[in-house]
Amino acid sequence: MSRAIIDLHDIAYAFPGRAATLDGLDFHLHEGGKVGLFGPNGAGKTTMLHILMGLLRPDRGTVSLFGKTMADGKGFDEARLKIGFLFQHSDDQLFCPTVLDDVAFGPLNQGLPPDQARDRAAEALAAVGLSGFEDRVPYRLSGGEKKLVALATILSMRPEVLVLDEPTTGLSPEAKDRLVEILTNLDMARLVVSHEPDFLSATTDTLLAMRDGRIYPGKLKAHSHVHVHEEGDVPHEHEH
Amino acid sequence: MTAIAAPFAEGRSLLHRLDPRFRLLAAAALTLPAAVLHDLRAALAALAAGALLVLLARLSPVRVAGRVLAVNAFILFLWLFIPFSLDGAPLLVLGPFTATREGVDLALLLTVKSNAILLTLMALLGTIPVQDLGPAMQRLGVPGKLCHILLFTYRYIFVIHQEYLTMRQAMQARGFRPRTDRHTYRSYAWLLGMLLVRSWDRAERVHGAMRCRGFQGRFYTLTSFAAAPGDYAFLAGSLIVTAAIICLEIMRIS
Structure with missing residues (x-):
């Protein structure tokens, strides 16, 4: 059996003064695994991701990354360098004056010399189709471009696993398609969290659902639905 | 913007x-x-x-x-x-x-x-260029905190301004007209307080995102x-x- 990359055991977490967000949660991701986690807003998906990245400390339970139990901050510092975590809001992730500086930030922290960090950045930007964006200002990019730059900032670290938190939030349909295309072409272990089943089924092969602070095997079921078209009179084709 | x-x-x-x-x-x-x-x-x-x-x-x-x-x-x-x-x-x-x-x-x-x-x-x-200013200050021995403050003020002042404008618009949409009275002062105080809380939350999120990319308090630079x-x-x-x-x-x- 392949090595476990992420292993959460019996995790419990409650925000101060509120009922438990997570309670007895177990989660595993193995090498090469592509797992989608589905759940309604407020189900605790982001909380779980922040616990697995060591940004929040669980009230109970253990976090193991790459086979090591995370006991303190130091273990997380090391493990984070191998996990590419994409935040829900790109403005939280992109903080440098130029795209190049932002994409090279991770590699520089990994200890690469500037030349190599620059090469890594160019490679990552090419992977998301944004070559030539090096000198642009992250803040002035469109939402879709910001998301792709944010993705490049973690790809440049050459992580062993991608952890994506609601990557489709606020994206236009075109930007979403672009993201699906990029993720399909990347052969990398991943945990994708989303409330969009369509996106999850396109980018992952195992579906889990989050409910009442725990994780259950997900079931994707095709069902017919009614939808509305902006310009229903115009003849059009469906791509189902 | x-x-x-x-x-x-x-x-x-x-x-x-x-x-x-x-x-x-x-x-x-x-x-x-x-x-x-x-x-x-x-x-x-x-x-x-x-x-x-x-x-x-x-x-x-x-x-x-x-x-x-x-x-x-x-x-x-x-x-x-x-x-x-x-x-x-x-x-x-x-x-x-x-x-x-x-x-x-x-x-x-x-x-x-x-x-x-x-x-x-x-x-x-x-x-x-601002991307060189922080590292240059750091090399000259200026305390790290000062460099960080400079860099983040530059990056986030417009994000925070944007939040302020959004909240102002939401106030106006509910009929708020600034006048010289208690209601106006109180509303502005709340607006500023909320802005501070939001900025604080954002700072926490940005810091978390930086730690996830291996940041441990020191900036490295391409230059x-x-x-x-x-x-x-x-x-x-x-x-x-x-x-x-x-x-x-x-x-x-x-």
Whole structure:
């Protein structure tokens, strides 16, 4: 059996003064695994991701990354360098004056010399189709471009696993398609969290659902639905 | 909705090619004495040095004039008060107010000093791209926290401004009209409080995101600084000018 990359055991977490967000949660991701986690807003998906990245400390339970139990901050510092975590809001992730500086930030922290960090950045930007964006200002990019730059900032670290938190939030349909295309072409272990089943089924092969602070095997079921078209009179084709 | 524009940082002049660390040092050497001068001739010398640096940096004259005017609009207010608030030889009597020679001298000195510092900083500090400024300060031993504050203020001030505008619009959409009453003051206080809370939350999220990319308190940079003989020569020149300005000042006192 392949090595476990992420292993959460019996995790419990409650925000101060509120009922438990997570309670007895177990989660595993193995090498090469592509797992989608589905759940309604407020189900605790982001909380779980922040616990697995060591940004929040669980009230109970253990976090193991790459086979090591995370006991303190130091273990997380090391493990984070191998996990590419994409935040829900790109403005939280992109903080440098130029795209190049932002994409090279991770590699520089990994200890690469500037030349190599620059090469890594160019490679990552090419992977998301944004070559030539090096000198642009992250803040002035469109939402879709910001998301792709944010993705490049973690790809440049050459992580062993991608952890994506609601990557489709606020994206236009075109930007979403672009993201699906990029993720399909990347052969990398991943945990994708989303409330969009369509996106999850396109980018992952195992579906889990989050409910009442725990994780259950997900079931994707095709069902017919009614939808509305902006310009229903115009003849059009469906791509189902 | 735009980030802070830095038109002066883009250029190919002699000054732009200098090592940012040396530009920072020269800026400190020239502006700190200028800030504490009392002698008009010394202040004029500092002003001349600033003007020369602006010429060397080949900055757009229109933009320079714009900024100089903006700063001098504030200095104009000094001219309304200072000449009338110092005791000394009367120069001009306007009803109950008397402008004195000493007052006018002081206002003139402040004006010259302010403009000298402004020009010097535009030429030396304004020409450093912000992505080089933090690392350059860090290399010179400026405390890390100070560098971080500078970088993040630059990056997030517009994000926070945008949140402020959004909240203002939401208030207006519910019929809020600012007036001079308790309701207005209380609403503004809440708006500012909320802005502070949101900024704090954002800072936490940004810091988390940085830690996830391996940040442990120190910035590394793509720019490698390499001092050339020209950098040393420039710094030496700046120090000589600084020394000359300090001499003028000391000669006046003795």
